[in-house]
Amino acid sequence: DSGVTQTPKHLITATGQRVTLRCSPRSGDLSVYWYQQSLDQGLQFLIQYYNGEERAKGNILERFSAQQFPDLHSELNLSSLELGDSALYFCASSAGGGPDIQYFGAGTRLSVL
Amino acid sequence: SQQGEEDPQALSIQEGENATMNCSYKTSINNLQWYRQNSGRGLVHLILIRSNEREKHSGRLRVTLDTSKKSSSLLITASRAADTASYFCATVLRTNDYKLSFGAGTTVTVRA
Numbered sequence: 382d383s384g385v386t387q388t389p390k391h392l393i394t395a396t397g398q399r400v401t402l403r404c405s406p407r408s409g410d411l412s413v414y415w416y417q418q419s420l421d422q423g424l425q426f427l428i429q430y431y432n433g434e435e436r437a438k439g440n441i442l443e444r445f446s447a448q449q450f451p452d453l454h455s456e457l458n459l460s461s462l463e464l465g466d467s468a469l470y471f472c473a474s475s476a477g478g479g480p481d482i483q484y485f486g487a488g489t490r491l492s493v494l
Numbered sequence: 495s496q497q498g499e500e501d502p503q504a505l506s507i508q509e510g511e512n513a514t515m516n517c518s519y520k521t522s523i524n525n526l527q528w529y530r531q532n533s534g535r536g537l538v539h540l541i542l543i544r545s546n547e548r549e550k551h552s553g554r555l556r557v558t559l560d561t562s563k564k565s566s567s568l569l570i571t572a573s574r575a576a577d578t579a580s581y582f583c584a585t586v587l588r589t590n591d592y593k594l595s596f597g598a599g600t601t602v603t604v605r606a
Contacts, residue, residue, distance in 0.1 A: 383536065383538070385536075412592075414593060414594070416594075416596075423596060423597075423598050423599070424584075424596035425596075426594065426595065429592070429593055436591060437591030437592075437593055439593060469534065471537065473537075475592070478592065479592055480524045480525055480586040480592045481592070482527065482539050482542055483527075483539070483594060484539065485536045485537040485538070486536055487535060487536040488534075488535070488536055490534070
């Protein structure tokens with residue numbers, strides 16, 4: 382158990398809908414990262430937050446947004462969902478804002494029908 | 495685009511044999527990390543090797559790093575059925591963000 386909790390584990394929804402994925406980092410970790418894993422794109426970095434502030438952005442679509450709350454949990458919001466958004470979404474956390482080991486949650490499997 | 499590329503894409507070995515997989519990357523790194531993923535589950539961190547290190551060991555795992563060739567290798571010795579998984583290398587670049595850039599992974603199957 383990595384200590385990173387992601388909910389829900391599975392999500393099935395329809396095109397055009399909006400969903401929220403939730404992540405609770407390991408106790409004491411200040412950084413949260415979101416990654417998307419799909420068959421065609423592999424593992425792609427989406428966005429990073431450090432202590433409530435956005436630190437870095439990767440290949441995140443404009444339809445996607447995220448935030449990190451004062452208690453350090455994070456949410457990834459996906460809107461106007463398309464079939465191609467079906468993927469595994471991982472959250473990872475690390476202790477600080479540096480090049481540390483990242484601890485991954487079990488992921489949320491999103492299926493857009 | 496992916497920073498790292500693993501080779502081979504897939505590997506099948508007998509229990510007790512060693513497994514070696516390689517990772518090549520394109521730009522200067524701060525560190526390189528190896529992760530394991532069991533079928534559709536979360537990634538588990540295995541080893542982190544910094545750019546000024548050449549070799550690291552952890553149990554049955556040995557990682558080497560050659561920054562002049564921009565490559566790394568992961569050796570799993572005396573493999574077990576439980577080692578069956580996908581293995582990913584991930585690089586952290588020398589930038590102000592510390593995201594992981596993953597390769598496509600090597601799928602390892604250990605036959606009993």
